[in-house]
Amino acid sequence: MKIAVVGKGGSGKTTISGVLARTLGRSGHEVIALDCDTNPNLGLSLGVGDTETEHLLTLRDMVDEGTADHAESWDEILDSYGADGPDGVRLTVINRIENPEPG
Numbered sequence: 001m002k003i004a005v006v007g008k009g010g011s012g013k014t015t016i017s018g019v020l021a022r023t024l025g026r027s028g029h030e031v032i033a034l035d036c037d038t039n040p041n042l043g044l045s046l047g048v049g050d051t052e053t054e055h056l057l058t059l060r061d062m063v064d065e066g067t068a069d070h071a072e073s074w075d076e077i078l079d080s081y082g083a084d085g086p087d088g089v090r091l092t093v094i095n096r097i098e099n100p101e102p103g
């Protein structure tokens with residue numbers, strides 16, 4: 001299942017996303033959260049913490065600037081550019097996925 005949360009600025013996207021992801025994670029589902037916001041702070045809602053949330057943004061900026069390599073696969077994105085929250089949600093902060101694999 002894939003859920004996308006979009007809407008106007010300040011309408012509650014990050015709050016809703018965090019609650020959904022954490023609730024599903026606590027229920028035993030494997031949850032991957034993608035923060036594609038220009039000002040990403042989903043990590044705070046997920047309980048990943050300030051430092052790790054900032055680190056993931058720095059990594060995304062480095063990939064965009066060309067000072068870090070694009071991941072070659074979805075697994076590598078999650079391994080190299082992801083962090084775990086306390087409810088079993090794996091977060092990554094990305095702008096886009098180029099040439100996504102089917103599914």
Ligand SMILES: Nc1ncnc2c1ncn2[C@@H]1O[C@H](COP(=O)(O)OP(=O)(O)OP(=O)(O)O)[C@@H](O)[C@H]1O
Pocket residue numbers: 007008009010011012013014015016037
């Ligand atoms: N269901 C709700 N009821 C009341 N307040 C809420 C609700 N959801 C979010 N808020 C509050 O509204 C504010 C904006 O929420 P949030 O940051 O989740 O929105 P956003 O759409 O992600 O914003 P942005 O566009 O800046 O990223 C926050 O102060 C949050 O606590």
Ligand SMILES: [Mg+2]
Pocket residue numbers: 013014015037041
């Ligand atoms: Mg937000």
